[in-house]
Amino acid sequence: MTSFSDLNLDPKVLKAIEATGYTTPTPIQAGAIPPALLGRDVLGIAQTGTGKTASFTLPMITMLAKGRARARMPRSLVLAPTRELAAQVAENFDNYAKGSRLKKALLIGGVSFKEQDQLIDRGVDVLIATPGRLIDHFERGKLLLTGVEIMVVDEADRMLDMGFIPDIERIFEMTPFTRQTLFFSATMAPEIERITNKFLSNPEKIEVERQNSTSETITQVLIEHEPRNRSFAAKDKREILRAIIERDSAQSDNPLRNAIIFCNRKTEVDVVAKSLKKHGYNAEPIHGDLEQSHRTRTLDGFRDGSIKFLVASDVAARGLDIPNVSHVFNFDMPSHAEDYVHRIGRTGRAGKLGTAYTISTPSDAKYLDAIQSLVKADIPRGENPWTPPGKSPRDEAAKEDAHNAEEPKRTSSRTRSRSKAKPVQEAAATPAPETPAETKPAARTSEPREEQKRTRGDRSRGGRGRNDNGPRVVGLGDHVPSFIEMSFDERRAETA
Template sequence: MTSFSDLNLDPKVLKAIEATGYTTPTPIQEGAIKPALEGRDVLGIAQTGTGKTAAFTLPMITRLGKGRARARMPRSLVLAPTRELAAQVAENFELYAKGSRLKKALLIGGVSFKEQDMLIDRGVDVLIATPGRLIDHFERGKLLLTGVEIMVIDEADRMLDMGFIPDIERIFEMTPFTRQTLFFSATMAPEIERITNKFLSNPEKIEVERQNSTSATITQVLVEHAPKTKHYASKDKREILRAIIDRDRALEDNPLRNAIIFCNRKTEVDVVAKSLKKHGYNAEPIHGDLEQSHRTRTLDGFRDGSITFLVASDVAARGLDIPNVSHVFNFDVPSHAEDYVHRIGRTGRAGKLGTAYTLATPADEKYLDAITRLVKADIPKGENPWAPPSRPDRQTAEAAEEEPKRTSSRTRSRSRKPAEPEQAAPAAPAPAEAAPVAEAPVEETRNKPARDDSRRSDNRRGGRGRGRDDGGSRVVGLGDHVPSFIEMSFEERRAETV
């Protein structure tokens, strides 16, 4: 059996690996480290959770041990699709580079440009970045990529899904053609294959497992539910989710300790997290619209156990090394079949057991078929632990939930409207007393037809402003409180046109 000491790594790197407790490389590490140390291009295809980060970090540290960084000219470049994955690569670099003098910089969104510029100006050996922020620095004239010796593309298929391939091609063209390229992906889409054929030179291809496969340590369960109407689909799935959580917490074999709950939309992430918290579950959301500092705190809380349920969009599905995740829930069936592999790969890591539930409705049939074709296996069906209440009970519960809102709004609106006529009625002058008010100076009333008060009063009682040419001068949209001067002006105009 191969050990890390057989891979010609730097002694300082071996010492750092030993401190972490690892002794045997994973298949992707064993296959990629040797050619990477020889300076060859590497194309690694392996599912998430197989140790791809160490597969390029360890040989990078060894090769960069000799040499010196120059200002604004990094010696190596690592591109990651998300901020979280880029931060994880930076953590791995710090872990394995202990004892070396290598410097790194992390360029991601949500962080001040000024702080990042200061790091680049000092010179860095390893630059870890997301494509967008890297191009921003380059266009500002703060960064040169002509000194890049090693370039790493991590989670290339996720780059494709997020629309980063044009940026990746542009970054490739910014770097020297003599660079070494380490290219890693969990799947091999045709567009990814085109990129590798264009920018990699005779790469060493390592495919450690069947492409698009799922780990054998993960128990997959499909829970199907047919809601009464489409309106109830999300609400019913939240009920099912809580029922499964309560049931699996009491299991003897792999009980639920924590879980990542994946949703397709950011709005759904917020709704599910709010619902769980409302019912007493320790849950927090994470998605791309949240500030980076908030996302970092949430991930740290989930790692240290202070947060039990992480409700996430696919921003957290790729490459994040969160150990000891007992359960994963696909609250929404992923619309891209590849995302299913990456989502459930958050559990069952490093040989540990994990459970992945997928909640599906009849509308998800085409997505389930795509997943079946991708992984070449059906998702085993499981029992639905929640039964919907009868229709009268549900209507009663929903009415009770909505009643406070309806009552309060109606009370406010009705309390104001009747108050005006009730207060105004006693103060209203009698018709005889209103005569002086109706009188006007001769100059203002000259050449003006008399108003038909009976017609106006009839319109107030029954016309309700229907817009009839034979009816009157009712002003539509103002209810029973039309000011006299408005009606007067409309009557004048009507008299002029008759």
């Protein structure tokens, strides 16, 4: 088995690694460090949580141990998609570069330009930055990238998702052609493959098997719920979330101590955090639209336990190493199956027990199928602890009692209505008296034209004149015109 001492790292680096408690490199570290120390370009394909950060920080510290930084001209550059990941890389450098004289600077949004300019002016060996803030400094004339010897692109697939690929290409063109490039991504989308073919020179490719299995220390539970209608789905899920929190906080086996709650959209992150706080829970949101000072303060509070519930988006929590998380909630079903493995991997770390809940509605069926296909197992179904109004056994019993109480009234009302209708039916069955002869309509007379018009007009409104209260005449009555009788006589003669 390979150990860090077999990788030709600097003795000071090995001592720092020993102080952190690590003894054996991960597959991506064992594959990437040797060619990186030889100065070759490296293309690493591995998911978050496989030790990628150390696979480039350790060889960089060893290679940069000799040399001297110059003002505004960093010797190495590390690009990360989010502020939190950039800050985590900087923390790794602090841990592994103890005993060396390397200087670093962190360029991220939400921090004063003046403070960052002062660090760059003094000269840094390692510059860690997000693409947007790096370009801002370059365009202001405060930074030169012509002295970059080593360039690292971390989480390239997230760069693609966030629309940073044009910025990455521009930054590549600012750096020397002779630089060494270490490029890491969880997947190889066509756009990422195009960049690697363009900017990497005969790279050493290290591909770690895709992480498609979940830790055995994590208890996975799927809570299925069919909302009353689509507009109630989010509200119902917030009710379910609070019900699970209340139930698991009281249990003796792996009780809920803290939790990360993942949502797919920033707006949903804010709504869920606000709802939890409204109901008395100690919760805070974290996503890309918040001030960096607020995000840093929130993460620190969650790590030290002063914040119990962290409501986060995938981008904000991507790759963060937060220990001792007892529960994870997928408030929204992740649209990418790989994100499910990443999310629930925030709990059950270092051999500790963890619980991961996923709240599912019928509209999530295709995402659920993709997740279960990836992990090659069905997520165990759990009991929904929340019952919608009107669906509890007590409510159903009350409805049944009310129904039984109303049933006799309905029967009696029907009986009364039938009894009332009976005389009318009998009257309808009684034959109408024969029309008197004097009321029979006479043959057409030569009455005045105006009177005929008036009569026709009255008959057009309902079939009778306004002042005619006699019985309605159906058909031709007893009077049949002679020309019609003649036609019947001719027909009878023909058939005789």
